[in-house]
Amino acid sequence: MSIKMVMFDLDGTLLPMDMDEFTSGYFKMLAAKAAPCGYELKSLVKAIWHGVAHMVKNDGHCKNEDAFWEDFVATFGEQAKKDKWIFDEFYANEFQDAKQFCGYNPKAAETVRWIKDKGLRTTLATNPLFPTVATQTRIRWTGLEPEEFEFFTTYENIGWCKPNLDYYREVLRRTGLKGEDCLMVGNDVGEDMVAAQLGMKVFLLTDCLINKSGEDISRYPNGSFDELQVYISELLQA
Numbered sequence: 315m316s317i318k319m320v321m322f323d324l325d326g327t328l329l330p331m332d333m334d335e336f337t338s339g340y341f342k343m344l345a346a347k348a349a350p351c352g353y354e355l356k357s358l359v360k361a362i363w364h365g366v367a368h369m370v371k372n373d374g375h376c377k378n379e380d381a382f383w384e385d386f387v388a389t390f391g392e393q394a395k396k397d398k399w400i401f402d403e404f405y406a407n408e409f410q411d412a413k414q415f416c417g418y419n420p421k422a423a424e425t426v427r428w429i430k431d432k433g434l435r436t437t438l439a440t441n442p443l444f445p446t447v448a449t450q451t452r453i454r455w456t457g458l459e460p461e462e463f464e465f466f467t468t469y470e471n472i473g474w475c476k477p478n479l480d481y482y483r484e485v486l487r488r489t490g491l492k493g494e495d496c497l498m499v500g501n502d503v504g505e506d507m508v509a510a511q512l513g514m515k516v517f518l519l520t521d522c523l524i525n526k527s528g529e530d531i532s533r534y535p536n537g538s539f540d541e542l543q544v545y546i547s548e549l550l551q552a
Contacts, residue, residue, distance in 0.1 A: 316549045316550065316552045317434065317495060317496060317497050317515060317546075317549055317550075318434065318435060318491060318495040318496070319434060319435040319436065319437060319489060319491055319495060319496045319497070320429050320434055320435070320436055320437075320496070320497045320499060320546070321436075321437045321438075321439040321485065321496055321497065321498045321499065321509070321514075322426065322436065322437070322438055322439065322440075322463075322499050322500070323439060323440055323441075323498075323499065323500030323501060323502065323505075323506050323519075324438060324440035324449075324452055324453070324456075325440065325441075325452070326500075326501040326502065326519075326521075326522035326524060327422075327499060327500050327501045327506075327519050327522070328422040328423075328426070328438075328453075328456045328458070329416055329417075329422070329452055329455055329456050330416065330417030330418065330419050330422075330521060330522050331415065331416045331417060331522060332522070333524070335415055336412070336415040336416060338415075339412060339414070339415035340409065340412040340415060341355070341358070341359050341362065342355065343404075343408055343409070343411065343412060344358070344362075344401070344404055344408075344409075345358050345359070347400060347403075347404045347408055348397070348400050348401070348404075351397050351400055353390075353397075361385075361386055361389045361390065362386075364385060364389065365381075365382040365383075365385040365386045365389075366382070366443055368381050368382060368384070368385035369381050369382050369442075369443055369469065369475055370475045370478075372473050372474055372475060373473070373474070373480075374473040374474050374480060374484070375473065376473055377469065377470055377471065377472065377473050378442050378443070378469035378470075378472060378473060378474075378475065379445070379469045379470045381473070382469060383395070383398065402445070402447075405444070405445050405447050405448040405451075406447045409448055409451060410451055413455050416452075416455055418455070418456075418457070419456075419521065419539070420457060421538070421539035421540070422456045422457065422458070422539065423456055423457035423458045424539070425539045425542060425543060426458055426462060427462070428543060429546065430462070432546070432550060434546075435464055435489070436462065436463050436464065437463055437464055437465045437466065437485065437489060438453065438463040438465070438466035438467070439466075439467060439476075439481075439482070439485055439498065439500075439509075440452075440466060440467060441467075441475055441476045441505065442467040442468050442469050442471070442472045442474075442475060442481075443469055443475065444468060444469060445468060445469055445470060446468040446470055446471070449466060449467075449468045453466070464489070465485070465488060465489060467481075467485065472484055472485075476502075476505035476506070476508070477504055477505045477508045479508060479511060479512060482498075482508075482509050482512055482514070483512065486512070492513065493509075493512035493513030493514045494513045494514070494515075496509075496514045496515070497514065497515045497516070497517060497546070497549070498510075498514045498515070498516045498517070499516075499517045499519055499542060500516075500518065500519065501518070501519045501520070501521065501522050501523055501524055502524040502525075503518065503523075503524065503525045503526070503527065503529050503531060503534075504524070504525075504526055504527060504529075505524075506518070507534055510534075515535075515549065516534055516535070517534070517535045517536065517537075517542050517545055518531055518534040518535070518536035518537075519536070519537070519538070519539070519542065520536050520537055520538065521538060521539075
């Protein structure tokens, strides 16, 4: 068997979405939740994006959660530490309504289960910018359950982000596999296809393609979920 595990990205891959529409919509919901504590939409969104950038630069010296809140507190002051419960409560509750800003493709859950039926392991290699509860919610929006993946990354359990290769190295370490044992499936050329540098096979899902650098995608196996299944079948027969 040429591969042992399939790693999936989530947003834009298993979960169809326009990232700008999704973030704009759910940030407004978060701002409404945080408004009674003095947070205003424009400054809150700016601080969140600054905190995201801080997580993306994280070098593994701390978890992404700590990196984000360190940056957030630097912006809003020590009081922000006491307000963390607002954000935790939001992701556990109101965030579920952000499903309206996403699409749905039944082929996503169907393909993951088809892969598992083939005897392959599945991991969710989603960029770890969200807390666990929000990641579990987004998984369920796809028609899957969190338990259908043996591991998924969140901002509490890892200290790197895509496209840092150390992110992928850490996922490989936790799964006990080598790069050549895995197939990485994602929609973002810059964040997901870099896994090939570690010897992983890659597949670019083009339904919600992100290609910020305008790279020639013909160099990667690519297409829809149907074409992904064909590609995996070919790998298993090789």
